[in-house]
Each structure stands twice: as C-alpha cells, then as structure tokens.
Amino acid sequence: MEGICQNDNDTKFSCNRKLIGARYFSKGYEAAIGPQSLVVRSPRDTDGHGTHTLSTAGGSPVSGANVLGYGNGTAKGGSPRARVAAYKVCWPPVNGSECFDADILAGFEAAIHDGVDVLSVSLGSDPSGYFGDGIAIGAFHAIRRGIAVVSSAGNSGPKPGSVTNLAPWLLTVGASTMDRQFPAFVLFGKHRLKGESLSTASLPRNKMLPLIRSGDAAAANASYEDANFCKMGSLDAKKVKGKIVVCVRGINARVEKGEVVMLAGGKGMVLVNDPSSGDETIADPHLLPATHISYSDGLKLFSYLDSTKFPKGSISHPFTMLGNKPAPFMASFSSRGPNIITPEILKPDIIGPGVSIIAAYSKASSPTGLQFDKRRLPFNSESGTSMSCPHIAGIVGLLKALHPEWSPSAIKSAIMTTSRSRDNTKEPIKSSFLAKANPFDYGSGHIWPSRAMDPGLVYDLDMIDYLKFLCSLGYNSSQISTFEAYKCPLNLTSLMDLNYPSITVPSLKETVTVVRRLKNVGTPGTYVAYVRNPIGVTMSVNPERITFEKVGEEKEFEVKLMPVGASEGNDYVFGSLEWSDGKHNVRSPITVKFKEN
Structure with a gap:
C-alpha cells in the first residue's frame, strides 16, 4: 500500500510506521453547505469516532488501557500488526447532514488507488437503491479489485426493516453485548438493582438521598414529556436540588441527561430504559453519580416512586465485572431486518461486540462529546454498530493475511457460516428483551473468529455473479455500464439464486x-x-x-x-x-x- 499523509492545512499533523496514510475529503460537504470556516481541513479526528473505530480494527497492543480506571488491561485491534490508513469523509453535522456521497466516493476511490486490503466503513444512511447509494457504489468498485468492505448495519433498532448497507457485496454488521459490564447499583426500599456506569463521582456512603421522577420536576415553561426525557432546560432547579433524578432514555443523548440534572443541582441520575430499549444497559462516563438500568427494573423503580410518599435511594460506585451471563445478546439499537430493498438477501450478515467498547479516542473531544465536559481521555467507551463493524473488519484482515487467495466473498462466507447462534449459557442468542432472537436480529449469528480460519467450504461469488444480480433487479446494461461494461443475459436468474x-x-x-x-x-x-x-x-x-x-x-x-x-x-x-x-x-x-x- 502507498498512502498519502495529507497535512497541507495542518502542518503539525503527521503519519508514522503504523498510520501510513491519512486523507480528508470535504468538497461535497462544502458544496452543499457553503464554505465553512469551522471545517478543519485536515485528516485529524476532532470527535473521537474515527480514532475509536480505526484502533478497534487495527490498533497495536497497548497495556494499561482503561476509561477513568475501569476495564484496565491490554487493548489491541482485531488486526494488531496491520498498517492502517484513515480516510475522513464526515464533518460536523449541519441540518442533520455530515457525510456526503461525493466525499464518501472520493474516499473509496483514494483507498482503492492506495491499495488497501480491507475497508471498515462505520457509517450509513437510510436504505435506498444501489445506484443511489454512495457506499454501495464505492464498495462495488473496491470488491472488484479484491478489497473486502465491512459496514455497520445502523443504529435504528429494534424497529423491523431498519437495517442499512444492504448491498450483497457488503459485509453488514449488527451489534451485540459482551460478557464485560461495569455495574453500578441503584438502592431503594428493599431493592438493589444492577445498572451500568463509568462515572467516577460518588454519593456519600450509607446515606439515602431523596428520589424524584424527572417528569415531576418539570420547569414552568417545560412539558412533562420534555422533563421526562431530561431535555436541556426542562427541569426545575428548586425541585431537583440535592436529589437523585430518574430520567427516561430516548430523544437526547444519555450523557446529556446527566448534564441537565447536574446543571439543575441534582446529586445523581438513574437512567431508565424506554420500552424499545428493553434490558440493554450501556456504561457511559457520566459527569455525576449515575447508573443506567433496564426497562423491567425501571418499572420497579417507578412503582416505588408512585407508592412512596418520601422516596429515597442511593447509587453505588461502579466496578469492572467479567463473565456476565447471558452474553452476547442483541443490542436494542442494532438495526434489524428484513432487507427492504432486496428482501431475497438477508441483512444483517453477522453481529459482533458493539456495546461499551473501550478503544483509543481523540483528545480533541471530551469522552461525552459535550462542551460542558472538560475531561480529555486517551481511551473511551463507545456503543453502536460503528463499534461492531471494525471488530469484524479486523478479523477480515487476519483472514486475508492467512488466506491471501480468498476473495472478499469467500472471507465473508467463512465468517457467516462458522458463526454461533448460542450464548455463553448455551441457549439461543436473545434479543434486548431477553426473548429468543432470530436471523433478522443477528443474521448468521455472532462472530467466531477461530472457526472462520478453517470453514471447510465457502459460498464464493465473483463480479459476474453481482452483475447478473443487478440485471435481475431490473437495472439495464447501460445503467450497469456505469459500474462495469456488461450486457445483461436474456435469461435472468432468480434473486434467490x-x-x-x-x-x-x-x-x-x-x-x-x-x-x-x-x-x-x-x-x-x-x-x-x-x-x-x-x-x-x-x-x-x-x-x-x-x-x-x-x-x-x-x-x-x-x-x-x-x-x-x-x-x-x-x-x-x-x-x-x-x-x-x-x-x-x-x-x-x-x-x-x-x-x-
């Protein structure tokens, strides 16, 4: 591979023997929103997402990696000895837009020209036809040159039909939990309910503080719903001061809710899942004492609040815990099938760890992403299919090194057909509601890297197979020629074949x-x-x-x-x-x- 270290506007930026290429692409973004002085025209990561995902895929081993002291150990990427390159195609969001197809395609083109072996693409958009999908188009050209492309399934679950990156030449990855947690218990009445947190702040030991439902602490100019979700400016400081506030997940960021409580004078926060989030809990680096509990446990807490005249409680300090069961189970946010563009192709293809993932982070941003947060950390815990995607990309890199003769589709088949559909209790993998999951949740199953090394058999595909597939979808030869010169056969094959x-x-x-x-x-x-x-x-x-x-x-x-x-x-x-x-x-x-x- 021959990479370019693009530092024309940022002379302090440099590459090294590990990061051998770094480029940025912003012409599409700037053409759409106008010249923006806020855009740092540099490959430098200013929000942490790119650093986190790239280090997950190919980071070198680093001992003593932790987030605020939690999860301490040696961190390394899926392909720890790989050389890596970064192609920055996303920018600060303007009117909801941050990644433009023109920039995505330019990034693909550069990566193909540089000669990368694997592309990890932790981004996506609403499902659309393949000829209107920049990732699908860019990935097609990459696959044509033997470059495997791994993509995230999206974070719009558990809604059916929400999965994105649907092209069959993509390896589309959903997210699951793993057996590491960071428990922080909420104590009230006779209950001790397990949640999760990475907060370093503590409440006084052996002291119970007043508890209040955030909706009952609505400011005069705020609705009950806004206060229920702890939206900015929605809480009455007089009602919140000195209390532990119970907020509901959804609408705004989990860590922002803690900021809202803290600004209103609250001493702590219990974050309760909304119904769609089920039993999935996420460890976040909250600025105040906090814990995140499941929907079912939230019902117990709300019952106590509703039945107790002067409710009181406390939150224990978090700690690192390994060997949790059941694991893995589906992350509630992981987008689900069926495939709404081509129902004959199952998506997602595979799942991997995507909840509370510790990886390297940019010190240009706080661990919460909030301006209110002045902390800067070398590692952070993040959740999303953006995090599961590079886990699989790293494994693809290992398989490519082990079997350089395998095509991208052979590698994909090896990963899919050797996956597991049972958890560490030997029961079927469960949904975030702890009910039995199905292939629309997890595709073929959860990644099992050691088995993918020796699958025995693979289902292989070449470019002619993909071109015939496009013909069967109804694209004509002139349309397909924008991908590659090809004349559709008279007898079209079934999409199911x-x-x-x-x-x-x-x-x-x-x-x-x-x-x-x-x-x-x-x-x-x-x-x-x-x-x-x-x-x-x-x-x-x-x-x-x-x-x-x-x-x-x-x-x-x-x-x-x-x-x-x-x-x-x-x-x-x-x-x-x-x-x-x-x-x-x-x-x-x-x-x-x-x-x-």
Whole structure:
C-alpha cells in the first residue's frame, strides 16, 4: 500500500510506521453547505469516532488501557500488526447532514488507488437503491479489485426493516453485548438493582438521598414529556436540588441527561430504559453519580416512586465485572431486518461486540462529546454498530493475511457460516428483551473468529455473479455500464439464486427451488446436509451428500422448500441448512415468508 499523509492545512499533523496514510475529503460537504470556516481541513479526528473505530480494527497492543480506571488491561485491534490508513469523509453535522456521497466516493476511490486490503466503513444512511447509494457504489468498485468492505448495519433498532448497507457485496454488521459490564447499583426500599456506569463521582456512603421522577420536576415553561426525557432546560432547579433524578432514555443523548440534572443541582441520575430499549444497559462516563438500568427494573423503580410518599435511594460506585451471563445478546439499537430493498438477501450478515467498547479516542473531544465536559481521555467507551463493524473488519484482515487467495466473498462466507447462534449459557442468542432472537436480529449469528480460519467450504461469488444480480433487479446494461461494461443475459436468474451464505424466500406459496454452489477450501472429504425446517415448511436437499477431492473444487446443490399445513400468514419463519464432514460445520440461516392469498 502507498498512502498519502495529507497535512497541507495542518502542518503539525503527521503519519508514522503504523498510520501510513491519512486523507480528508470535504468538497461535497462544502458544496452543499457553503464554505465553512469551522471545517478543519485536515485528516485529524476532532470527535473521537474515527480514532475509536480505526484502533478497534487495527490498533497495536497497548497495556494499561482503561476509561477513568475501569476495564484496565491490554487493548489491541482485531488486526494488531496491520498498517492502517484513515480516510475522513464526515464533518460536523449541519441540518442533520455530515457525510456526503461525493466525499464518501472520493474516499473509496483514494483507498482503492492506495491499495488497501480491507475497508471498515462505520457509517450509513437510510436504505435506498444501489445506484443511489454512495457506499454501495464505492464498495462495488473496491470488491472488484479484491478489497473486502465491512459496514455497520445502523443504529435504528429494534424497529423491523431498519437495517442499512444492504448491498450483497457488503459485509453488514449488527451489534451485540459482551460478557464485560461495569455495574453500578441503584438502592431503594428493599431493592438493589444492577445498572451500568463509568462515572467516577460518588454519593456519600450509607446515606439515602431523596428520589424524584424527572417528569415531576418539570420547569414552568417545560412539558412533562420534555422533563421526562431530561431535555436541556426542562427541569426545575428548586425541585431537583440535592436529589437523585430518574430520567427516561430516548430523544437526547444519555450523557446529556446527566448534564441537565447536574446543571439543575441534582446529586445523581438513574437512567431508565424506554420500552424499545428493553434490558440493554450501556456504561457511559457520566459527569455525576449515575447508573443506567433496564426497562423491567425501571418499572420497579417507578412503582416505588408512585407508592412512596418520601422516596429515597442511593447509587453505588461502579466496578469492572467479567463473565456476565447471558452474553452476547442483541443490542436494542442494532438495526434489524428484513432487507427492504432486496428482501431475497438477508441483512444483517453477522453481529459482533458493539456495546461499551473501550478503544483509543481523540483528545480533541471530551469522552461525552459535550462542551460542558472538560475531561480529555486517551481511551473511551463507545456503543453502536460503528463499534461492531471494525471488530469484524479486523478479523477480515487476519483472514486475508492467512488466506491471501480468498476473495472478499469467500472471507465473508467463512465468517457467516462458522458463526454461533448460542450464548455463553448455551441457549439461543436473545434479543434486548431477553426473548429468543432470530436471523433478522443477528443474521448468521455472532462472530467466531477461530472457526472462520478453517470453514471447510465457502459460498464464493465473483463480479459476474453481482452483475447478473443487478440485471435481475431490473437495472439495464447501460445503467450497469456505469459500474462495469456488461450486457445483461436474456435469461435472468432468480434473486434467490445469488450464491449467498444465507437463503431467504420472501414469498412462498408453491414449492420453490433455490440453487447454491459450494467451494472446498479445506481438506478433501464428504459433507452431509442437515436441515432444520422452518415452521410450516418442508425442505429437501439434492444431493444430500457431496464429496470434494481437492481444494478449489466447486459443486452445486438444490434446496427445495415446500409449504405444508397452515401458513403463518404475514410472519417470517426460520430454519437452517448445515453441511458437515464431522469436523467442519457450514451453517446457513433459512428465512421464509408465506405469500398472502
């Protein structure tokens, strides 16, 4: 790789033997909003997001990494010995816009020209057709040159159909929890409820303080709803002073709510999940004593507040705790399927750690991102699919080093088909409501890096497969020629027959036959097919046994899906197909929706 260290407007910025390239792209941003003196025309990270994600993907080992003393240990990225490059395409938001397609495409073009091996793309927008999606277009050209592109699924969950970065050539990553937490308990009545926090501030020990629901402390000019969410300026200082305030999650940033309470004279904050956030809790570096509790525990706290004349409570000091169960489970914010652009392609593809992730951070910003916060830290804890994406990108880098002959789609298949769908209690992975999750939540499952090294078989794809896919979507040859010169075949293939590592049938009324092609990337052997039928569907595989005699050998098979008995109406049903030789287990999720009569 040959990178450029762009410091034309920032002579103090420099690269090194680790960061071998850094460039910025702002012409689209400036063309849309006009020349802005606030724009720092430099690759320098001013808000921490880029530093956090890049160090997660490829940061070198650093001992003593922690956030305010919590989570202390050695931090390193997924590909810790990789050389890295940064391509800055996002800028301070103006009217909700911060990442423009013109800049995104320029960044892709530069990265392709520089010769990177993997692109980690922790950004996205609302789902749209592939020819109107800058990430999809840029990624297509990267894939064409053998560059794997990993992208975030979005943070609009748990709403169904909210997943973004839907192109089949992208490896789209959702977010899960992990088994590390930072417990801080809220104490009241006979209850001791576990929340999470990274606050260093403490309340007096063995002393209970008055508790108040934020909605009951609304300022004269504020609505109950605004106060309920602890929005800026919504609280009455006379009602809040000296008390622990209970705020509801949503609308504004979690850490901003703490600032609102602190400015009004509150002594502490309990953040309670709204219904959509379920049991997911996040550790944030709050400026005041605080803890974040689940929705179900929040109901207990609100019940106490409503039934007690003079409610009192306290918040314990946080600590680091490992080995939590169950883990992983789905982050509530992680965007969910189905794919609303191409329902025949399951998205997300995979999930990885994305909650309370500790990684390097920019000292140009505070750990909360608030101007009120004057702290500056070398590491910070962040949550989002922006954090899970580089976890997978780092693993892609390792696989590319281990298997340089593998295509991006082979690497993607290895990651997807070797993933796990059970947590550390050996139960099925759960949603943020601790109910059983499904492939629209987690795709193929949770990343299992050591197994991805030796998947046995892969579902491989080349550029012709993707071009045929675009033809089947209805794009004509002249449109596709903007990607690559290609003439669509007269006989178009079914979208369901794209050689993807998962199978989705979005409209099943009669028997459907789906074709797939397996490539051997392991030792010679015979694989046997095992199916787990979705409810109301019978599946059969032909042939049921496939023998591979050499590496690189490819063989096709068919899966027939037949509706039986009463259908599930508008609901999707889920099953799986697994090929096994006794050593390797190549698993694909099956997703089916019955066609309405």
